[in-house]
Amino acid sequence: PPAEMARLFRDTPEAIEETAALDAALTFSLDELRYEYPEEMRADFATPQDALVHLAREGAAARYPDGVPDNVRQSLDHELALIGKLNYAPYFLTVHHIVEYARSQNILCQGRGSAANSTVCYCLRITDVDPRDGRLLFERFISSDRGEPPDIDVDFEHERREEVIQHIYEHYGRDHTGIAATVVSYRGRSAIREVGKVFGLSEDTIGALSSSIWGMGGGRVRTDEFARAGIDLNSPRMQKMRALAIEIQSFPRHLSQHVGGFVITRSRLDEVVPIGNGAMDERTFVEWDKDDLDALGILKVDVLGLGMLTCLRKAFELTEKHYGLSFRSFRDEQQNGQEFFTLATIPKEDPAVY
Structure with a gap:
């Protein structure tokens, strides 16, 4: 407390005065260490927003070769203005770059979730759903009132996703890129195994008990499951074990890798967040x-x-093999007057397709 410090330094009051002056002069704030997204500058454009506007309008012209409808143009202008206001243009450019890379390698990809509400995402070819078809609400994706950042989920062929992941590492640098973690919690089987080991149950007993509750997921351990495993719940020791197994369900067990959430930073990643090496190479x-x-x-x-x-890609390959219709990326589908199949060109309402 100030009074205590004044008492301790009563013989040197100038020390208190100098300390107070130093405190008043300090301007450091933890905000100075805040996270900054990569700038995502593009050649020939002054700002990321300028690049995004150009790419979106160019994409709109490709999506609507007979002319961009007025309502689409208005929607595009509205979305671009809000994206610029919230400074999310670099994020959209990142996703656009990743999707363009995948398509350049003929890796099927598809944006989903609330991003499908966005005309900008549709024009950038991140999604293939025209928001006009379902009269989708853009504000469910981004809204200045909610104060939540955009969340664009993009699916890639599971057999070739690692190619995309390694490209992200190479393009942005391993010291600027990492996969987010996820917290794995105790559930029925893992709770039984953990507590059973502590209580000294044999591996056979633990295995029989955990097998008997397979499929329960995160549900509570039921009394009848113990009886099926031949365990007498009337003993105080088993009652204690059962209570603990139930209690630790949903407790954190260990960290694992997120299914695909990448963090990309402008500064070195280890200056912003703690990082570790994954089990995978x-x-x-x-x-x-x-x-x-x-x-x-x-x-x-x-x-x-x-x-x-992956199944769709194999279907495209079989279509090419048996019918001579080729699978190419979106940008190539009208080259040389040839006919190509892509996710964007599959007939949406054809009963033979669905």
């Missing part, structure tokens, strides 16, 4: 989960794997 991860990142305003780019996209 060539992987580094951030030791914070998505809730921690959201609380600190750190944006993540979701690079997810989807098996169905």
Whole structure:
């Protein structure tokens, strides 16, 4: 307390005065250490927003070759203005770059979730759903009133997603990129195994008990499951074990890698967040989960794997093999007058397709 400090330094009051003067002169704030997203500058453009506006309008012209409808133009202007106001243009450019890379390698990808409400995402070819078709509300994706950052989930072929992941590391640098963490919690089987070991149960007993509750997920451990495993719950020791197994469910167990949430920073990653090496080769991860990142305003780019996209790619390859119709990236689909199949050109309402 100030009074105590004054008493301790009563013989040297000038020390108190100098300390107070130093305190008044200090201007440091923890905000100076805040996270900054990469600038994502593009050649020939003064700002990321200028680049985004150009790419979006160029994409709109490609999406609507017969002319951009007035309502689409108005929607595009509205979204671009809000994105510029909230300074999210670099984030959109990052996702656009990743999607363009995947398509350049003929890797199927598809944005989903609330990003499908965005005309900008549609024009950037991040999504293939025309927001006009469902009269989707853009503000569910981004709103200045909610104060939440955009969250664009992009699915890639699960067999080739690692190519995209390694490209992100190479393009942005391993000292600027890492995968977010996720907290794995105790659930039925893992809770039984953990507590069973502590109580000295045999591996056979633990295995029988944990197998009997397979499929319960995060649900509570039921008394009848113990009886099926031949355990007498009337003994005080078993009652204590059962109570502890129930109690630790949903407790954090360990950190694991997020399914695909990437953190990209302007400064070195280890200056912003704690990082670790993943169990998989060539992987580094951030030791914070998505809730921690959201609380600190750190944006993540979701690079997810989807098996169905791999199935679709194989279907395209079979179509090419048996019918001579080629699969190419979106940008090539009208070259040389040839006909190509992409996710964007599959007939949406054809019963034979669905």
